[in-house]
Structure formats: C-alpha cells, structure tokens
Amino acid sequence: MFKLYFPVMALLFFVSCKSKNDKDALPPLKSYPVIILKTFDTVLHKDYAASIQAIQNVEIRARIGGYLDEVFVDEGKTVKKGQVLFQLSTAEYKAEVAKAEAAVLIAKAELKKEELEFKRVKILVEKKVVSTSELELSEAKIRAFEAKVKEALSVLNNAQIKLSYTTIKSPYDGVIDRLPMKKGALIAEGTLLTTLSDAHKVYTYFNVSEVEYLEYQKSIASKVQSPYNEVELILADGSLYKTKGRLQTMEAEINTQTGSLAFRAVFDNANLLLKHGSSGTVRLYKDVNHAMLVPQKSIVEIQDKNYVFVVDKNNKITMQNFVPGIRIDNFYTVKSGLKPTDKILYEGIQTAKDGEEIVPKLINYPIF
Numbered sequence: 001m002f003k004l005y006f007p008v009m010a011l012l013f014f015v016s017c018k019s020k021n022d023k024d025a026l027p028p029l030k031s032y033p034v035i036i037l038k039t040f041d042t043v044l045h046k047d048y049a050a051s052i053q054a055i056q057n058v059e060i061r062a063r064i065g066g067y068l069d070e071v072f073v074d075e076g077k078t079v080k081k082g083q084v085l086f087q088l089s090t091a092e093y094k095a096e097v098a099k100a101e102a103a104v105l106i107a108k109a110e111l112k113k114e115e116l117e118f119k120r121v122k123i124l125v126e127k128k129v130v131s132t133s134e135l136e137l138s139e140a141k142i143r144a145f146e147a148k149v150k151e152a153l154s155v156l157n158n159a160q161i162k163l164s165y166t167t168i169k170s171p172y173d174g175v176i177d178r179l180p181m182k183k184g185a186l187i188a189e190g191t192l193l194t195t196l197s198d199a200h201k202v203y204t205y206f207n208v209s210e211v212e213y214l215e216y217q218k219s220i221a222s223k224v225q226s227p228y229n230e231v232e233l234i235l236a237d238g239s240l241y242k243t244k245g246r247l248q249t250m251e252a253e254i255n256t257q258t259g260s261l262a263f264r265a266v267f268d269n270a271n272l273l274l275k276h277g278s279s280g281t282v283r284l285y286k287d288v289n290h291a292m293l294v295p296q297k298s299i300v301e302i303q304d305k306n307y308v309f310v311v312d313k314n315n316k317i318t319m320q321n322f323v324p325g326i327r328i329d330n331f332y333t334v335k336s337g338l339k340p341t342d343k344i345l346y347e348g349i350q351t352a353k354d355g356e357e358i359v360p361k362l363i364n365y366p367i368f
Helices: 002-025 091-126 132-164 210-221
Strands: 031-036 039-061 066-071 084-088 167-169 174-176 192-209 228-234 246-250 260-268 279-295 300-302 305-311 317-328 331-336 343-345 359-362
Touching: 039 317, 084 192, 091 132, 192 210, 192 279, 210 260, 210 317, 228 260, 279 317
Parallel strands: 031 359
Antiparallel strands: 031 343, 039 192, 039 279, 066 084, 084 167, 174 192, 192 260, 228 279, 246 260, 279 331, 300 305, 305 317, 305 343, 317 331
8 A cells, every 4th residue: 555655646746846837937928018999089190202393493495506695693593584694696696687687678679669660550551551461460569579578577577586585584583593504605506504493482292092182072072171271391301391381282183003193282482491302291280080090000911901909808919800091190090890998009019919818008098
C-alpha cells in the first residue's frame, strides 16, 4: 500500500506544480487606448492641395521682328494699363509707311485723271462725237482706279499697324516677370519679351470627390447654406492667409480617371503676397450635425471594406465592419454598422487580434 500511495502523491504534486508554472507563464494583457463613439454637432474642416493662379497672366510677345531699342521696365515692377514697356526699331517700318503713303497719292492722282477723262468723254457722247461705248469704258477705268486706291489705303493701314507694333504697351495693370531679352537684341516675330501678371485677385484650383460635389449641389438646390461656409488658404510655409476666400465656380466635367472635379475659389490679394504658380492648401469648413465620426487611425481596411475593433463588456475585441460616409480631415462619418456608445480601439490596430482580451484605457474623444 505504501509503495502505491507514494507514486500517486508524487504525480499529483508534479501536476500541481506544472499548472502553477503554466499560469505564471501567461503573458500580461495588452493595454490599448479606447474611445466611446457618440454623436455631436461641430464644425470640421477638410484640406485640399491647391494651385494658385493670378486672375490674369499673359505672355507679352513681339508681333514683328526687329532690334529691341529700349526696355522701359524692370523685373518685378508694377505697371499700369497703357504704359510703354518696350520699343523696337522703327526705321524700316516708317519707310514702309512712307512708301505706302506715296502709293496712295499715286492711286488717287490716277483716279482723278480718269474722272476728268470721264467728263470729257461724256461731253463728246452728248455731242455724238464718240459712241456710248467710250463712256462705258471710262466708267470701268474709274472703278478700276477706285479699287487701286482702296488697295493702296489697305497697304498703308497695314504699314501703320506694323509701325504701331514697334511700341509695346501693357494691356492691363500688373507685375512684370523676367526679361529674357535685353536692349539691343535682335528679335523675331513671336519672341517672348516678358510675362505680365495681374494678381490683385488670385484663383485657387483644387479637386473634390464626386460625392462631395453632389453634396454641394444638393445644398444649393435646397436653398440652404452651403456645406462649406468658409474657405481658407494655408500657405506653403504652413501659415494661414489672413483673407478668407469664397467658392466661385467649378469645371464642367468629372475626371473619369480620378473621379474628381476641380473647384475654383477666389481670394483678394491686395498686398500681392500670393504669386502666380505658387501652391497652397485650401481648407473648407463644414457644419456637422448629429454626426458620428471615427478617427482614420482606428480603421482597418481589408479588401475595400472598413473595420474597427469593438470592445465588449468582457474587454474582448471583435472586428466590426461599418460603412463610412465622407472623409473630413482625419475622420470618417459613419453611415451604418456602428452605434453611439460603442467602445472601439483608438490606436494599436496593427498589433490587435480579433477575439483578444485587453486592458482598455479610456481616453477623451480626439477632436475635443
């Protein structure tokens, strides 16, 4: 009996020790920050990359060839409408005008001569000295010389226009860009002389999704306030432009490749801080009423579906699918699949496992 009892006691002791050691070997539960979903009214913003363009920006090109005699402006200077910017050589164009003027005088003299001849022939016809055919021939010559006068006047007009092209003026108030051609340069027709930019107002172009476009149009159709009640501009250095802008217009077609549509906002630029071709970020603000928002960092995307880790009453996490609405900044609105008071993981979704028991650490909602 003693021999049998001892091995049994030893076995029970071994099993007890092993169970205790296994329990001690279990890893500690992981702690994750969690938030409780809720609905609220707030104002959120969304940022869009934007390109900035002057309200007018045109290239100033030579319409004729010649030597650049004078440059009356400098790079970066402000000019007024009608101000002379460049002067091309005029000698050959003045000569063409003089030649054309002489041709006009000759044509008019020949016409005058033929008109006198017509009067003489008419008297002879009345006296029946010559036939009426002579009078008809004289009339035809008059019409021919009248045409020559018109032709000569046209040539003169073209010569005068070319001469006027030697003086290049500003088409509107603006700022001069770089001057690639210097005084004395021989330039050809179409040569770029500078670029003139009118940036007292600027356009900012940015792309919105088709869903956002439809939302914007519905708000206009229902005659309610636009969902984007403020338009701000963040500059390249991260600073906020002090003047707010307004939405003005949009493109006529949706880009089939990106599914987006370009909007245009306009900003006043009285101090000319904003330059043509610069970049920035347009920020649109939106009133959100009774909305439930899920932070982007809490969402797991799997095969075009969106999931969050929901924490149950036993502190176990389960992946829950939901349907997102629009994206606003770093949040998605919830269309369906989640409800207020649901407790979800805020961070740590990369290491969390479905069915895992955790130690939840409740934190404040991140936008408040």
